[in-house]
Every structure is written in C-alpha cells, then in structure tokens.
Amino acid sequence: MPTSLLYKEWLKLRLAWTLLLVGGAAFAIFLFFKLRYVYTINDPLDVWNAWMTKAWLYFRAYQYAPLTLGLVLGLLQYLPEVQAHRIRLVLHLPLGETRAIALHLAIGAALLTAALIPAVALFTISGICYFPAEYLHNILTVLTPPILVGYGAYFATAAILLETNWRHRVLYLLLATGGLRLFMMENAYDTYERILAPLALWTFALALVPLYSSYRFRKGLR
Amino acid sequence: MPVIECDHLTHYYGDKPALLDVSWTLQPGRICGLLGRNGAGKTTTINILNSFLTPRSGRCLLLGEDSRRLTPAVKSRIGYLIEGHIQYGFFNIHQIEKFYSRFYPHWNPAIYYHLMSKLDITPRQRIATMSCGQRSQVALGLILAQNPDLIIFDDYSMGLDPGYRRLFIEVIRDYAADGKRSILLTSHIIQDLENLIDDCIIYQNGRVLIDTETARLRADFRKYTFATTPAVTGFPAIADIHDEPAGIHLERGEKQSALYGFLEEHTARAWLAAKNIPAETLRPAPLTLEDTFIALTGKY
Numbered sequence: 001m002p003t004s005l006l007y008k009e010w011l012k013l014r015l016a017w018t019l020l021l022v023g024g025a026a027f028a029i030f031l032f033f034k035l036r037y038v039y040t041i042n043d044p045l046d047v048w049n050a051w052m053t054k055a056w057l058y059f060r061a062y063q064y065a066p067l068t069l070g071l072v073l074g075l076l077q078y079l080p081e082v083q084a085h086r087i088r089l090v091l092h093l094p095l096g097e098t099r100a101i102a103l104h105l106a107i108g109a110a111l112l113t114a115a116l117i118p119a120v121a122l123f124t125i126s127g128i129c130y131f132p133a134e135y136l137h138n139i140l141t142v143l144t145p146p147i148l149v150g151y152g153a154y155f156a157t158a159a160i161l162l163e164t165n166w167r168h169r170v171l172y173l174l175l176a177t178g179g180l181r182l183f184m185m186e187n188a189y190d191t192y193e194r195i196l197a198p199l200a201l202w203t204f205a206l207a208l209v210p211l212y213s214s215y216r217f218r219k220g221l222r
Numbered sequence: 223m224p225v226i227e228c229d230h231l232t233h234y235y236g237d238k239p240a241l242l243d244v245s246w247t248l249q250p251g252r253i254c255g256l257l258g259r260n261g262a263g264k265t266t267t268i269n270i271l272n273s274f275l276t277p278r279s280g281r282c283l284l285l286g287e288d289s290r291r292l293t294p295a296v297k298s299r300i301g302y303l304i305e306g307h308i309q310y311g312f313f314n315i316h317q318i319e320k321f322y323s324r325f326y327p328h329w330n331p332a333i334y335y336h337l338m339s340k341l342d343i344t345p346r347q348r349i350a351t352m353s354c355g356q357r358s359q360v361a362l363g364l365i366l367a368q369n370p371d372l373i374i375f376d377d378y379s380m381g382l383d384p385g386y387r388r389l390f391i392e393v394i395r396d397y398a399a400d401g402k403r404s405i406l407l408t409s410h411i412i413q414d415l416e417n418l419i420d421d422c423i424i425y426q427n428g429r430v431l432i433d434t435e436t437a438r439l440r441a442d443f444r445k446y447t448f449a450t451t452p453a454v455t456g457f458p459a460i461a462d463i464h465d466e467p468a469g470i471h472l473e474r475g476e477k478q479s480a481l482y483g484f485l486e487e488h489t490a491r492a493w494l495a496a497k498n499i500p501a502e503t504l505r506p507a508p509l510t511l512e513d514t515f516i517a518l519t520g521k522y
Contacts, residue, residue, distance in 0.1 A: 007317075008321050011317060080310070084306060088274060089304070089308065094294035096294065218273060218274060219276045220275030
C-alpha cells in the first residue's frame, strides 16, 4: 500500500519535481562555478578570510532555495488533494487515516531530500576542493539551517492546506514564519553550531501539525 | 444485522440544527434512497457515515463498526462515491485502476474495464480531460471493482445528462441484482430513483419525515384531483395548504387542484368538507415518487 501511494504521488509530482530538481541543481552548479571564478582571481587565503571575518559565503544566495523548494512541493502535493475535498479519497482508503497522511508527508519529505541532494553534494565537494579541511564541517553547519527551513516550509504548507479553519491557518502561518525566520538570521562562520539540534527538533515537530490538521478535518472540526 | 444503523443522530452547525434525533437502518441487500430538500441534512448524515464529521450526539454503525473508528478491513468493504464524482485527474484509466487495486482484497478489474470499454476515451487520456459523464463512469467502475458489500453514492446525479444518469442507474441495478449488496444513495433527480430504490428515507429540516419501503409509499400515499371552483379560488389566501399534523397537502391550481396524503378517498372528501372546499369532481390521480416527495416536503 505505501508503494501504491508513492506511485500516486510520483505520477502527480514527477514533472514539477523534475523541474525543481533541475532548477535547484542548476543554481548550485552556477554557485560552484562562481566560487571557482572567485578563486581564479583571488588568493585562496583572502577567500577563506572573507568568510571568517566578513561573513561572505559563496552559497549565500542558495539559502532561500530549500525554502522555495519546500513551499512549492507542499503546494503541488496538497493543493490537488484539498481541492473539492479530494483528501476524502485518501482518508477513505482502507489504511489508517493518520498512517495515510503520514505516508504522504514521508513521500513529500523524501522527494524534497532528493531535490536537495545535488546542491548539498556540490557544496560539500566545493568545500573539499577549495577550503581547508577544518572549514568543511562549518560549511555543512551553515548550510543545515536553510535546509531545515525547506522541510519546515514543506510541513507548514501541508498543515495550512489540510487545515479547514482560517484562524488555525493564520496561527500555523505565523508560527512557521516566526519560527523558521530564526533559522536564517545569520550565515557567518560557526553560526548555529550549538543550536542545530533544537532547530532540527522544531522542524520535525512541525511534521505533527499536518497530522493534527487532517485529524481535525476527519472530525469535521471547523 | 443492519448494514447501516443511525442511532439518535443530532448535529448542529453553530446554533443551527442540521440533524435532530435521526434514527434509521439499512438492511442487507436493500437499495435505499436518502432524500430531502437542500439543507435537509443528507450530506451531514453522509459525512457522519464516512467519519468526516463527529455528531454532537448519537452514533452510526457501518457493518457493525462505529463510523468514527472504522477499521481498514471494514473500510475495504465500503464503496464511497463523493459528490461530484471526485477522482484524481492526473491519472489515466489504467493508472488509477493500478493505484486502487492494491488496496482492496476482492478487487475485480473486469467490471471496471467493461465500463471503460463503453466510453469514447483514449487509453492515455487523463481523467481531468474527460467529460463529467465519463468521469462518473470511471468513479463508478472503481467502486464496483472493489466488490464492496455497502456502497454510498452521494448525489450521484450531479452534473450528469439524462443519458449518463440512465446508464448509472442501469449499472447500479445490474450490480445489485444478486441481492447481496446494500446501497445508500442520495440524489435530487427523484424520478430516476422511481424503479430503483427498495426503501425511501425522506428528511425534512433535519428530521426523518418518512422511512418506509418505496412500494408501500407508492401504495399508501395518494393524489386526488378536483376542479378548482370559485369557492376554492376564493378560499385560500395562499396557494397551498400544508396540514403537517395530518400529513395532507393541498396544491391549488387555477383550474385544477390536487390533494396529497396518506388517505383514502372518503377521508380526503371529509378533510376538504371540513375546510369548506367543494370537491364534487374529486378522483384519484396517478402519482410519481417525485410528486410524493414534493407533496411531502413542499416547494418552498
């Protein structure tokens, strides 16, 4: 049954997801070549120093990409489900209702992960190629919050779309926007080092909200 | 054991009552029409049956299980047509069959493809690009392929032309011919249900107005017509008289008036006489299920 749901979601999202994957990867490749160009015309020490002291990071422009990917993927996955109450088709399947929604969320999160992998791989490779080994850990630490924002945006979009009450929708929107904003306030060297675990916990706690929204839908709570 | 058992259902939207102490049952092998005017409570009942709504009080049992906690095993025995023949538009007919087939242990693709073979569609055509009638056949075929013991059709006739409505009814009738399937359906096209439904439940303002066998309703509910005389023309300040306690409805026309109710001819004459309405030409008239429905629930 999970494979059947995966089949449905894949058919629904394959074209849009492929475009998101290609777009995200192309942007990361562009930033990779930009870094190479910066190295060509500057001394590596200056580049490393620029990040350490001036918070210049070559993939800074990418920090909004996971947010966009999560938001768009959430919209594409759940808008067709909530239009004309199509979500009832899923909830009527002989599968526990919570399990059915959880599987949809897992599939969406997996597709988001797959769309983010090329960029993460490319930034890791560029870190290995162009930065000292000590920097690599920090590159990944700085990259992680925007990626968590991508997942948070995806779960928040799902929760808002599955919710039937406008007041709850506004509340989720404010909570998600306010909470996720904290993830994108800095991108300097060593930022978020000590707070990554709570941020990850907050993000994945957001996965419970769509389950609550679907529960409210099932009970007819308005 | 009843297939559906609604037990003292009461529900409100805010302060507005939607269902008030509604109780009825559907027995195995029966086709039941759940009828009512707009806002009578049909959709609320269907939503409660499908656990998309929790009633304020009362409960529904489907195949012996509380509708709020249906197990996957029982769900697989219930087919449900959502109002408007909602299905996933991004599938073609083969993909959607493949998707649903894995969920139902008694899946029978033959009945689905038999219905699809009658449609003028290409194999790779997406459901979103089909006409409303074609989509209804896809939705119906998928439900029948489940081999369910109970089917709930919520306003199956919505958006269908007379041809597709007739086709829909014929398919349902053939499917239920073995007497093993139970079907609950709602529709506003009551003349289509005339020779289909075994039982008839009519809602009025959130209450059960009539719950009886259709044959019995047809036999006992009568229509009498009589010429509208000047006295009658002069009598009512309004067009109709609706005597709810007596279950009698008088429809006044310019030339011809009609009296409806569960009443013999002599009772009809006595009622009219008591109202000072001359009706010498009173005689029984043929009555359709739709006439009965309108007489019982009114036009306004």
